[in-house]
Amino acid sequence: MEILHSILPELIRIIVCAVCGAVIVFGNALVMGYAERKLAGHIMLRPGPMEVGFHGVLQLIIDGLKLMGKQLVVPQQANKPLYMLAPILSFAPVFVPLLVIPFSDKLQGFDINIGLLIILAFASINVLAILVGGWSSNNKYSLFGAFRSVAQNVAYEIPMLISLLAVVFMTNTFSLKEIAAAQSPVWFVIVQPVAFLIYIVAMVAETNRAPFDLPEAESELTAGFHTEYSGMAFSLFMLAEYANMFIVCSVATVFFLGGSSGIPLPYFEYSGAVWFLVKVYALMFFLVWIRWTYPRTRFDQLMNFCWKYMIPFSLVNLLITVVMVKLI
């Protein structure tokens, strides 16, 4: 009894965290899947999904059921264990970063002083999953998609890290909560506009979305690394992509948009999450917006942009930040 008494609060906390993580991952995929198709439709002067439910709000649920019912096809020449492992490897790590994101002052799984490192470390596993999935499908399109994904992710991780480091230098901590708290008068988007811009571009590239969606370029590679995947395996990749979008947008919110700060609401320690989610979904809207605006870049353009513009600019920005922090 005593044992139960001692571990019960912590146990409840872990269970609540896990449930909330699952709710965020699946709910976000539903909301973003619907919003993406609806926004894409309206940008193209068409209404988007309209049939299932009022203005098609139930479309994604139907799609999910359909994907669950579909057969999971394994190509004959594929490397079966790795082929089955890749979607799980892509999907499983997205839960960990959600634990350290401060949704509001008190709504946070765990406040660890290396929160940023946890997010970056577990985000990098996704690349491995894409690579394994692309290789094990034994299909040239998948392999090309995986290759591109790796080159792109490795290249764009550098400016992303450096632009985040500029903020870390100003706040002197890796803890996401303290970084969010450090921008109570001015958001860092005003202090660090260059870092913010670089982060936004790198974020689009890291989540493999248009205009940097070369790993899954439909017109060239059919569907890139998940060409051969069907049914649940495919939907796990999609869930992971949307969850990754949520995570990178949350990081942008915490680092540049003041976390959960905003107009005070009652019980602000908890209700700040409303502002946090508003900011996150505004950024997600921006991601969808640019996806349906810009054409896909060519691969050499993508690499040139990273190595010739993003990295030098982020380094100069870091240098200026360091000097300013030292002077002030």
Added chain:
Amino acid sequence: MMISANLNTYLIIAVILLIIGLYGMLQHRSLIGMLISSEFILNGAGLNFMAFNRFVAPNPAVGQIYTLFIMGIAAAEAAIVISIIIAVYRKYGSEDPERVQDMKL
């Protein structure tokens, strides 16, 4: 007796990592297999540093810094080895180390 709070446990794990790396080094007949094995050896060294840092060292930052350096060197080494492998593959059409016999690439 908690096994996770004992210096010898970590030392033995590090030794096993070293042995795994050594075995792979001796047995694998491809350059990449040898590179993979060398990563095990480096990791064994890193784990050793961390173990001594935790249980013996007076300054707990030293071991962590050494392990960080090992990681940095491992990354640099992997980059160099991979580019050498690509160059070798281009030249000989194989990555069998026994076929790489010319002194000049």
Added chain:
Amino acid sequence: MKSYFSELITGGWSLILGLKVTIKAMFSPIVTVQYPREKIEITPNYRGHIDLVKDAETGAHKCISCGSCMRECPSGCIVVEGEKREGVKGKVLTVFTLDFTKCSLCGACVEVCPTKALDYSNEYELAGYARSDFHYDILKRLEERE
């Protein structure tokens, strides 16, 4: 070096312009039609399969069963049959069918008709489950159009 920065600025500006275009498009009304729910008026110039013209005065067709269209049709997809009846001048049309699976919509039958009894219909929903769905009985269609 100068082009490095000017390219960045002009490129960035063009990106912003692109965003402006799409956001405008997003808030402008949609132009597509929810097809099975709503349909748009088809233009009278649309040339579907042939139909018999209904005479405005008598309410009947003007076909004299001469068979010109049947002879003229390059695909041979029209069948016209007429018969003599007591008390009626000329032939009475009994069968007028069109095998739409062979029709090439050339319009020769409409051109050749001496009484202008044929015209193009506005029918555009032309999907069917079997080949026999496209064997149209034009005479029956005329009666159903009352």
Added chain:
Amino acid sequence: MIVFKYIAEVLFYAFMILTFMGGFMAVRSRLLMHAVLGLAVSLLGVAGLYFYLGSPFLAMMQVLIYVGAVCIMIVMGVMLGNTPDQLAYKNFEGRNTILAAFACALGFVALYVAIGQAKFAPAAEKVGDMSIRFIGESLLFQYCLAFELISVILLTAIVGAIILARGGREEEAK
């Protein structure tokens, strides 16, 4: 709270098994791709062990650098340089395996005995703590030269890798 200790102990065993299984997979699998994944699994296990050694910072760095960069680089190498099947199978033929196993067993026994014999006295007093702040300060003041050398090595590695990997391409173009 004793329950937590037991849970931690069980997790420790799990990480240890993960490390060894990954290692076994890396050296015994016929496909190089499986070997790299074994390496990744093993490195994740080692990251867990770092966590037990009181440094979550290093555990995360291990995941970030090894799994996120080194493993991916090796996988790229595997894909670029196609290893023929007979070469992969040659690894497991002949008396090489037995000799290697024998040598490794010998080495293990020697080191095991050495570890059992050695006595390590804990330091009388500890200065500083395990925090990232202290690591950073040590890195930039006390070990500044080593830090600079590492950055030079990394720069050389980048330049060298580019030169090595590009060299063949230009020759082919001619």
